[in-house]
Each structure stands twice: as structure tokens, then as C-alpha cells.
Amino acid sequence: MELGENRFGGKMSVNDRGFMSLMNRTEELSGGRKTGWLWAPFLSLMVFALMLSSVEAYAxxxxxxxxxxxxxxxxxxxxxxIEFPHDIHAKINEINCMYCHTYARRSKVAGIPPTSKCMGCHSVIATDKPRIKKLTEYWEKREPPPWKKVHDVPDYVHFTHEKHLKRFVFDNPELPVERVSEVCAFCHGEVKNMTVAHKVKPLNMGFCVRCHEANKGPSDCWKCHK
Amino acid sequence: MSGIEINRRDFLKVMGWSGAGVALAACDMPSTVTLEEGKEEVTAYILPEEYVIPGIGVYYASTCQQCSAGCGIHGRVREGRVLKFEGNPDAKINYGKLCQMGQGGVQAHYNPDRITKPLVRKGGALVEASWDEALGLIKQHVGPESALSGDKFAWVTGTVSGHQAVLLQAHLEAMGSGNHFVHEVINNAVGQAVNSDMLGETQPTYRFDEARVIVSFGADFLGTWMSPVHFATQYAKFREAPRGILVQIEPKMTLTGANADLWLAVRPGTEGVLALGLANTLLVKHKRDASVLPAEVQEMIARYDLDTVQRITGVTGDRIVKVAGWLDSQSPSLVLAGGTAEGQEHGYETAAAVMLLNIILGNVGRTIVSSGDLPYAQMGPKSGNNQALLNFAETVEKGGLEAVFFYNTNPVYTAPSFLKLTDKLNSVPFKVAFAQFPDETAMRADVVLPIHSPYEDWGTHVAAYNGTQIGVQQPLMEPLNPTTHGFGDLLLEMLKLRKAETYGGFADYYAYLKQAISALPVELAQPARLHDAQWQQALQTGLIPVQRSARAISAKALAVNLPDYTQNGQYPYHLVPSPRLGLWDGRHANIPWLQEAPDQISKVVWDSWAEMHPATAQKLGVTQGDVVTITSDQGAVEAKVYIYKGIHPDAIAVPLGQGHEKEFSRYAKDRGVNPLKVLSPVRDAKTGELALYGTRVQIAKAGRHEKLVKMGGSEIQVGRKLVATVTADVFRRTEGGQDVA
Incomplete structure (x- = not known):
């Protein structure tokens, strides 16, 4: 009596083992669809190449x-x-933060890139490097690397990346989206100069409130504590 | 608190010093919840689904399974986890609303005490086993090679409907057994018997929204009667201008009673006499047409003049005249019987007397209308009652059963002690529990099969009340535990043991359901473009529309024979084992939210209590928090006294739901008492249903005093205007309240 495959009629999002909570990985979900998507790496590579060609350098x-x-x-x-080198990606290759942390503009969380996105490039780029070999091992096992959380706020704080990006990037005509990393750096520091992320800002209430005061952000308690 | 006195302010200070970590650690939270860098894992998707955005919820439709009302729900799912239930706005039972028990469903689903592995009894104890072993045992005992003959097998379940009922019936037929005991403590069985005899229909539809006066004899329709969320939306329309008048007649104030314009504490068991008194007043004083009643019924009603009714019921004549006056002048009206009125030795007669009022007032066909017939009769609900429990105990006692399957019911907990069910069950050689929790019944089974929570499982449901749509139950997430199985899947497995030729073709219950739903002759809202459009629509909306065939409703007035009120010298008080929207019949005692939610009347949390009238308390010399022993001829329970005017002086109410064995739940253990245990063997004479409110008790001081833990703590505002209030007089003058003086 194993559970059938794709029995949600394509409606549910949790068929694959990898489709687990970003926040909690406490339970193992049973098997599901694991084939297909062979074209995904090539598509991603094309997008990446297009993006590289259009990047302008900003001081x-x-x-x-x-x-x-x-x-x-x-x-x-x-x-x-895996000692992920943010510097190689964001500084040397000038990849936009939101290329990997793609949910930042749409949701409260920025999102850790899906392993498929890493493999989109790394099935052809730098495949001989030890870190990429390790990544490939995870990919072949169909397991996401168990990344450790670095930046966090308590559960009673409602923080949303989406609203902050809207205020400082998308509703800010003087800041081209290519420079988004400077806005990310407000709270995450100069990640492009790090390998793995390292917490350099306090992210406590005073830090938030002073910034809200200076930038005329909402001062209502319920905005964050809701 | 282990001898250390700590008040609330100190507690908050401690919280402030030691931070959330300590508080969380005390609540069984995983120790990995921390703000510290590098401690928690964040798990990425391997391949993301395009429409899934972490942090943003997606809603799926399903059907609530917290009681048998069958409300439609939407489950909010985020990152593969269901987080919250809301009412499905398209569901005609609950119109987007959901009660606290429904909301509590997530805590049943994520409950830490769920059974996750099959259990098998070895050497007297239940031990974990593999599915192969557990199913092997079942095959050995009930499979085709076993010596089991048809009638030696039984299913004991809660209310079942939809395709589960179809398969369950098929299984009984395959076994050659007719033993299906459907048990629900909170039921409307007596009322349905009266409906059947007097209206020709088991469950008509009530038009609360059309009525201008509602007089309810013990039917707690806003709290525990049949379909409370549905009735609450109807009730809201009834209260719109011109504001309808609600009269509630019961021995213990319920949530409905607390909302009434006039609440009448009637001597328990005399509700029928009061109904006949109202009928008498309507016929004599208001000259209502008596020709709708046969001569014998007219003669019977004539005996209940005001003096007689006052004497028997303890309700004063002016109140009876007032209510009769409203019923006469405000038409149409609706008169209901339920709960405390029906759960008596003469419950059937009481409900019949109430129905006579509807006949005299011409309500039948106006506010009591036909529900029509369900086109798929085999999917209709098999509604439970307590008679099934009594019958089951009798069948077991006769040594008639060799194998029993339990599902969605906990008779070991709900059975009164006089049934001696626990002992009797020892004589059944093979008992299987399809269980989500280690409840009292599962713990006495020989094989326990862990099933999915209702929010991981497939199913269809047809409500007993307002079943105008089939509710589709679909998983809101993947099972939390890979070792639990769906009830429908297991039912199919059981069927395959006996009828492989018919059911062998279905890989699982999903496949069966998909084929069955796709084959239903349902009119689609959208023209079918896809071959499985019907199935897709069912999943998307969670509902399948049903065209119930029209049916005429007719009224047949029956004479009733009600006894005079008798005092009982040895047991002078009436026990009201009161159900409430929360713990229900005890099944939800393992949901901390519902334990924590204060009782709607007494505001007590996490405990049992005994509701007592101030005059009775004075007579017995007890104050609030004093422990009393409540003794019937079947045993005794102890509870702390809660003193409140909303109860008849001759009644004492102990809520249902607590007093579980420790295995059931960490949240329910060592908590309160189960009043069902001390019920006397009183049955409704006509239907055989257990008279839930027919037990007489004596009350004695236990000599202890304990703090009654409740919200608020004080019944008065000590002059501080914490809540805005107006006097009843002002309310009557300015806000349309009824003058009930």
C-alpha cells in the first residue's frame, strides 16, 4: 500500500522529497516524481549568459x-x-543577488536557491572543483545540502523582504535593480566580500526602529509584531 | 506550582529575564528553534514547483472532520505544511465560517501523541509491529481462510457517510455480517424518530431565517445541536430586523440559552408538559384551530391547564402565557426539541409534544420543510446514537462476537460503567482499532492500525443535516508519518481479502474515489472540456452539488403520554452531563487550544467542574471551588463547584470531555472527570436510546476546596467599568430586547 505517485492531480506541491519546508526539516516525506527536468540546466545557463552581457558597472x-x-x-x-563563495558569484561574476534568492522580491523570505538552480550552471561550469563535486553528490542523491541558518529574527517579528525591496529598489527610481546588493547590505553586510554568509548586523529591534525612523518607515507596533 | 507561590506579574518578570528560550523549552518545542547562527537548518527545494513561493500560502479545499456536521474547509498550506483552516465560502453548511473545533483540527493533525506505527498485542502488552505483521494477523483472524462466520464480525464506528460508508457496507456484506454499531454520544436520534413518525421524514430542514419566534426545548443549536455553524448563520438572519424572539427552555444554560431573550429553567424531564401547557394556552386562550388535531390529542392537551403545568414544571403561569402570546402573535414560528428535552426516559413523548406545537402553529411546511431525498442513498450518512452502544454491549455479552473493528469512536471511554464494557470486551478474541490516537478503545485492541489524520486522507462526506452538497475530503499535505495509512486504503485492503474480483482493480482508495466521483451524474458548473473535469472540479471546490429530489412533508398529530414529575428521595438532583462546542464528547480533550478555550458559560479552562444554582449551594453549604461528590446508583464523580444562576436548582451539570486515561494524550491526562461513567441505565421507552439526562444523583461535600481556574476570575466588575454594560431595562427600551418581565 505505497502511496501512489502524483496523486494530488498535480495540485499539491509536496510530492518530492526535496519539496520540504524551508524552515523545518523535521520529517521525511515519502517518495514521488524524480525524473524529467533534464533541460533545466541549459535554460538556466542561457539566462545566466544573457544576464552577464547586460550588466553595467556601477560605482x-x-x-x-x-x-x-x-x-x-x-x-x-x-x-x-559546502563553503559557498558569495564573492565568486556576486563580486567576480556580478550575479544579481535576486538571481539566486529569487523569492526576496515576492515573499517574506528570500529563499535559499533550489539545488536545481545551482546545477543549472554547475553541471557544466567548474565541475572539477571539490566544492562542486560535493554539490553534485547532493544533487545525485536528490538531497539539498543541509545549509545552516545565519540570519534570523524571532517568531514574533514579522519581517518581509518583499516590502523592503519595494521601498528601496523597485519604488526607488534612482536605484537601478542591478545595484540591489547595496540594499541587501543594509542588513546582511557586504556579502559579496564573504564566502559563506556571516552575520555583521545586530538585527535587533533598536537596529530596525532607528532605520524605520530615519527612512520614515512604519512605526506602528502591529506592523512587525502581528 | 510545586509549592512556590508565583503571581502573574512575577511570572512575566521571569519571562523577561530568561527569555523565550526557557518558556519554549517547557512547551516541548524542538531545541533547534533559536536565533543563534548556524544552529537551525534551512532546507532548499531540489526542484521548485513554479507556483510555490516560500512564505506564501496556497489554499486547498477539504471537509472538516472534527464533528459530523460536515463543514467545508480551506486549508492554508505553506512549504508543504498545512497551517490553518478556514471555512469554505462555497459550502452551504458553513458559508465560510468555522467553529473552534474546526480550527483545532491542526492540533489534532500535528498532535505529538498520534500513533505512528502498527501495534500488536504480545504477552498482554501492545508492542510496535510491521504493517505486514499487523495485516497478516487480520488476514489470519478475519480472512477467507479463518473460521469466522458472518454474524460473529462487527464494525463499531462513529457517524460515517459518503464512499467510506459505501465501502464499509460492502465489507459487512462481504463478511456476511449485519453488525454495524454506529455510536455518537451527542446525537439527535430521538428527535429523528419523532420526525419520522410525525412528519414522514427523518431529518427535515428548519428555516430559522423565516421564523419570527423560536422556542427551543433543550436544542442547543448554536453550540452542540447537529450543525451549529450552519444554524448560527441562519440565526443571524433570524435576528435581523424585525428582530426575532428566542426562548430557550432547559435545565442548564447552554450557549443558545445565553443568547435567548427569555431563558426558562424547567424542572428536568418536564419539558413535554410545558409544551403541552403552551398548546393548551394556544387552543383555549388564543382560540387556535384545534381541528388540525385528532380528538384524542385535543382531550390529552385539555388536561394540561395552567395550574397543572405550573405544578409539574415549576415554570410560573405568567411566563407560559407570555411565550404562548408571542407564539400566537408572531408567525411563523419554530419550536425545537433536542438535547436535555430528548435525553429522558420519556424523551420521545417530549419531542412529540413539541412537534404538536408546530402542528398547531402551522409551522410544518413553513419553517419545517422537507429536505428531499439524496439521489445516492447508499452514500447517505449512517448517523450514530447511544442505543448502538447499548446494543453492542448486549451483543458482546451474549458472546456473539469474535472479531470487532473500531473506527472513529471510543466506546470504552464513552460507555457508562453499568455497561461494564471494558470487562465484556475481554471476551472478544480479536479487536482491531483503526486509530489516530492511543485512546481508551485503541489501548484495549489486539491490533492497532495507525491511520492518517483526516487532513492527510481522502474521503467524501454527506452531512445528516443540509446534505445538499457532497463534501470532498482531500489531503492538505503529505502524511507526517510515512507509516500511517488512509482509512479508505485500509478498508479497500479489507475488502480485497474477501472480494478481490470486485475491488482488486483499485490500486488504492484514491483510485476508487476518482473513478466513483467521475462517474457521478452531476451537473457541472462549467461545461466539461476535460475528460476528468468533474474530478478536477470536485478537488478545486471541495464540493459536489447534489440535486435532492423533492418530497412533500405532512404532519401527523400523535397523542403523547407524559408522566407526572416524581421526586426521588435518595437521589434528589438531576445530573446534566453537558456537552459543549470544544471538547465535544471527549474526543477533542487532546487538543490544547480547546482545553485552553474557556467554556462558553462558566469560563473554566483545562478542567471539569460542577455547575450549581446559588440556592442549592446555600442549602448544601458549599461555596465556589468546594469539591463535591456527585453520586448516582452507578458510582460517583468529584468536581469543583461553580455557582451560577443559569441552572435549575434541582440540577447539577458536569461537562463532558475530561477524565481520560493517561495514554490518550499528554494534554488530557489527570484532568477532570467523565460524568458519562455514572449514568444510570435509563432508556427512552419508545426508541431505546440511552436517556443521557435521566440520571438522578445525590450531592455531598467532599471536604476539600480547590481553586477553580477560569478566565476573568470575577463575575462582577467591582465598579470599574471594564466592559460597557446596560441594564436589562435600558436594553429593552433602546435595543429592541423583548420585555420578559
Missing amino acids: EGTVPNAVPPKGTYEGKNVEQP
Whole structure:
């Protein structure tokens, strides 16, 4: 009496083992569809190549129409299953943050890129490097690497990436979307200069409130504590 | 708190110092919930579905299974987890609304005490086993090679309907057995018997929205009667201008009673006499047409003049005249019987007396209309009652059963002690429980099969009340535990043991259901373009429309024979084992939200209590929080006294739901008492249904005092205007309240 495949008539999103909660990985879900998508790497590669050709270089500067938050924090070095080099991706290759953290503009969470996205490039790029070999092992096992969470706010804080990107990037005509990393840096620091992410901002209430004051963000308690 | 006195303010201070971590650790939260970097894992998708965005919910339609009302729900699913239920706005039972039991469904689903592995009894104890072993045992005991003959097999279930009922019936037929005991503590069996005899229809439809006066004899239609969420939306229309008048007549105030314009505490068991008193007043004082009644019924009603009725019921004559006056002047009206009125030795006669009022008032055909016939009779609900429990115990006692399957019912907990069901079950050699939780019945089974929660499973449901749509139950997420199975899947497995030629072709219940629903002759809202359009629509909406065939409703007035009220010297008080929208019959005691939600009347949380009238308390010399022993001829329970005017002085109410064995749930163990245990063997004379409210008790001080834990803590505002209030007089003058003085 095994569960049949795809018995949700294509309606449910949880058929695959990898389709698990971003937040909790406490339970194992049973099997499902695992084939197909062979074309995905090539499509991603094409998108990537197009994007590289259209990137313009902007000088590092302050974000227009914004006062960056103040405060620093000495975060721990977090050991990740793969030492992901943000510097190679975001600095040397100038990949936009939102290319991988694609949900940031649409949801409260920015999202860890799906393993399929990594493999979109790395089935052909740098396949001989030890880190990529490790990634490929995970991919072949159909397991996402068990990334450790670095940035977090308590459960009683409602923080949404979507609204912040809207305010500082998409509703900000003077900031081209190519410079989004400068806005990300408000709370995450200069990730493009790091390998794995490292917490350098306190992300506590004072940090949030002072920034909200300086940028005329909402000051209503219920905006965040709801 | 282990001898350390700590008040609320100190508690908050402690919370402030030690942070959320300590508080969370005490609540069985996983220790990985932390803000510290590098401790929690964030798991990425391998391949994302295009429409899934982490952090944004997607809603799927299904059907609530927290009681048998059959409300449609939408489950919010985020990252593959169901997080919250809402009412399905397209469902004609609940119109997008959902009660607290429905909301509590997520805590039944994620309950930490769920059974996750099959259990098999070895050397007297239940031990974990493989599915192969458990199913092997079932095959050995009830399979075709076993020596089991038809009538030695039985199913004991809660209310079942839809395709599960079809398969269950098919299984009984395949076994050659007619033993299906359908047990529900909270039921409307007596009322349905009266409907059947007097209206020619088991369950007519009530038009609360059309009525201008509703007089309810113990039918707690806003709380526990049949389909409370449906009735609440109807009730809201009834209360729109011109505001309808609600009169509630019962020994213990229910949620409906608390909403009434006039609440009458009637001596328990005399509701029928009061109904006949109202009938008498309508015929004599208001000259209502008596020709609708046969001569014998007219003669019978004539005996219930005001003096007689006052004497028997304890309700004063002016109140009876007032209610009769409203019924006469405001038409149409609706008179209901349920709960406390029906659960008596003469419950049938009481409900029949109430129906006579509807006949005299011409309500039949106006506010009591036909529900029509379900076109697929085999899918109709098999509604439960307590008579089934009594019959089951009798059958077991006769040594008639060799194998019993239990599903969605917990008779070991709900059976009164006089049935001695626990002992009797020992004589049944093979008992199988299809169970989600280690409840009292499952713990006494020989094989326990862990089933999916209703929110992981497939099914269809037809409500007993307002079944104008078939509710589709579909999984809102993948099963939390890979080792649980769907009830329908298991039912099919059982059928395949006996009827492989018919059912062998279905891989699982999903396949069966898909074929069955696709084959239903249903009119689609959209023209069918896809070959499985009907199935897709069922999944999308969670509902399948049903055209019930029209049927005429007719009224047949029957004479009733009601006894005079008798005092009982040894047991002077009436026990009201009161159900409530929350723990229900005890099945939801493992849901912390529902334990925590205060009782609608007493505001008590996490406990049992005994509701008592202030005059009775004075007579017995007890104050709030004093523990009393309530003794019937079948045993005793102890509970803390809650003093409240909303109860008849001769009655004492103990709520249903607590007093579970410790295996059932960490949230329900060592908590309160189960009043069902002390019920006397009183049955409704006509239908044989257990008289739930027919038990007489004596009350004695236990000599202890304990704090009654309740919201608010005080019944008065000590002059602080915490809540805006107006006096009843002002309310009557300015807000349209009825003058009930």
C-alpha cells in the first residue's frame, strides 16, 4: 500500500522529497516524481549568459533616497556543508543577488536557491572543483545540502523582504535593480566580500526602529509584531 | 506550582529575564528553534514547483472532520505544511465560517501523541509491529481462510457517510455480517424518530431565517445541536430586523440559552408538559384551530391547564402565557426539541409534544420543510446514537462476537460503567482499532492500525443535516508519518481479502474515489472540456452539488403520554452531563487550544467542574471551588463547584470531555472527570436510546476546596467599568430586547 505517485492531480506541491519546508526539516516525506527536468540546466545557463552581457558597472556609493541602518555585530563563523563563495558569484561574476534568492522580491523570505538552480550552471561550469563535486553528490542523491541558518529574527517579528525591496529598489527610481546588493547590505553586510554568509548586523529591534525612523518607515507596533 | 507561590506579574518578570528560550523549552518545542547562527537548518527545494513561493500560502479545499456536521474547509498550506483552516465560502453548511473545533483540527493533525506505527498485542502488552505483521494477523483472524462466520464480525464506528460508508457496507456484506454499531454520544436520534413518525421524514430542514419566534426545548443549536455553524448563520438572519424572539427552555444554560431573550429553567424531564401547557394556552386562550388535531390529542392537551403545568414544571403561569402570546402573535414560528428535552426516559413523548406545537402553529411546511431525498442513498450518512452502544454491549455479552473493528469512536471511554464494557470486551478474541490516537478503545485492541489524520486522507462526506452538497475530503499535505495509512486504503485492503474480483482493480482508495466521483451524474458548473473535469472540479471546490429530489412533508398529530414529575428521595438532583462546542464528547480533550478555550458559560479552562444554582449551594453549604461528590446508583464523580444562576436548582451539570486515561494524550491526562461513567441505565421507552439526562444523583461535600481556574476570575466588575454594560431595562427600551418581565 505505497502511496501512489502524483496523486494530488498535480495540485499539491509536496510530492518530492526535496519539496520540504524551508524552515523545518523535521520529517521525511515519502517518495514521488524524480525524473524529467533534464533541460533545466541549459535554460538556466542561457539566462545566466544573457544576464552577464547586460550588466553595467556601477560605482560603489550610497543608496539614493535611503539612510542605511547603523550598528554592527560580531557574528560567528558558521560552518556550512559546502563553503559557498558569495564573492565568486556576486563580486567576480556580478550575479544579481535576486538571481539566486529569487523569492526576496515576492515573499517574506528570500529563499535559499533550489539545488536545481545551482546545477543549472554547475553541471557544466567548474565541475572539477571539490566544492562542486560535493554539490553534485547532493544533487545525485536528490538531497539539498543541509545549509545552516545565519540570519534570523524571532517568531514574533514579522519581517518581509518583499516590502523592503519595494521601498528601496523597485519604488526607488534612482536605484537601478542591478545595484540591489547595496540594499541587501543594509542588513546582511557586504556579502559579496564573504564566502559563506556571516552575520555583521545586530538585527535587533533598536537596529530596525532607528532605520524605520530615519527612512520614515512604519512605526506602528502591529506592523512587525502581528 | 510545586509549592512556590508565583503571581502573574512575577511570572512575566521571569519571562523577561530568561527569555523565550526557557518558556519554549517547557512547551516541548524542538531545541533547534533559536536565533543563534548556524544552529537551525534551512532546507532548499531540489526542484521548485513554479507556483510555490516560500512564505506564501496556497489554499486547498477539504471537509472538516472534527464533528459530523460536515463543514467545508480551506486549508492554508505553506512549504508543504498545512497551517490553518478556514471555512469554505462555497459550502452551504458553513458559508465560510468555522467553529473552534474546526480550527483545532491542526492540533489534532500535528498532535505529538498520534500513533505512528502498527501495534500488536504480545504477552498482554501492545508492542510496535510491521504493517505486514499487523495485516497478516487480520488476514489470519478475519480472512477467507479463518473460521469466522458472518454474524460473529462487527464494525463499531462513529457517524460515517459518503464512499467510506459505501465501502464499509460492502465489507459487512462481504463478511456476511449485519453488525454495524454506529455510536455518537451527542446525537439527535430521538428527535429523528419523532420526525419520522410525525412528519414522514427523518431529518427535515428548519428555516430559522423565516421564523419570527423560536422556542427551543433543550436544542442547543448554536453550540452542540447537529450543525451549529450552519444554524448560527441562519440565526443571524433570524435576528435581523424585525428582530426575532428566542426562548430557550432547559435545565442548564447552554450557549443558545445565553443568547435567548427569555431563558426558562424547567424542572428536568418536564419539558413535554410545558409544551403541552403552551398548546393548551394556544387552543383555549388564543382560540387556535384545534381541528388540525385528532380528538384524542385535543382531550390529552385539555388536561394540561395552567395550574397543572405550573405544578409539574415549576415554570410560573405568567411566563407560559407570555411565550404562548408571542407564539400566537408572531408567525411563523419554530419550536425545537433536542438535547436535555430528548435525553429522558420519556424523551420521545417530549419531542412529540413539541412537534404538536408546530402542528398547531402551522409551522410544518413553513419553517419545517422537507429536505428531499439524496439521489445516492447508499452514500447517505449512517448517523450514530447511544442505543448502538447499548446494543453492542448486549451483543458482546451474549458472546456473539469474535472479531470487532473500531473506527472513529471510543466506546470504552464513552460507555457508562453499568455497561461494564471494558470487562465484556475481554471476551472478544480479536479487536482491531483503526486509530489516530492511543485512546481508551485503541489501548484495549489486539491490533492497532495507525491511520492518517483526516487532513492527510481522502474521503467524501454527506452531512445528516443540509446534505445538499457532497463534501470532498482531500489531503492538505503529505502524511507526517510515512507509516500511517488512509482509512479508505485500509478498508479497500479489507475488502480485497474477501472480494478481490470486485475491488482488486483499485490500486488504492484514491483510485476508487476518482473513478466513483467521475462517474457521478452531476451537473457541472462549467461545461466539461476535460475528460476528468468533474474530478478536477470536485478537488478545486471541495464540493459536489447534489440535486435532492423533492418530497412533500405532512404532519401527523400523535397523542403523547407524559408522566407526572416524581421526586426521588435518595437521589434528589438531576445530573446534566453537558456537552459543549470544544471538547465535544471527549474526543477533542487532546487538543490544547480547546482545553485552553474557556467554556462558553462558566469560563473554566483545562478542567471539569460542577455547575450549581446559588440556592442549592446555600442549602448544601458549599461555596465556589468546594469539591463535591456527585453520586448516582452507578458510582460517583468529584468536581469543583461553580455557582451560577443559569441552572435549575434541582440540577447539577458536569461537562463532558475530561477524565481520560493517561495514554490518550499528554494534554488530557489527570484532568477532570467523565460524568458519562455514572449514568444510570435509563432508556427512552419508545426508541431505546440511552436517556443521557435521566440520571438522578445525590450531592455531598467532599471536604476539600480547590481553586477553580477560569478566565476573568470575577463575575462582577467591582465598579470599574471594564466592559460597557446596560441594564436589562435600558436594553429593552433602546435595543429592541423583548420585555420578559
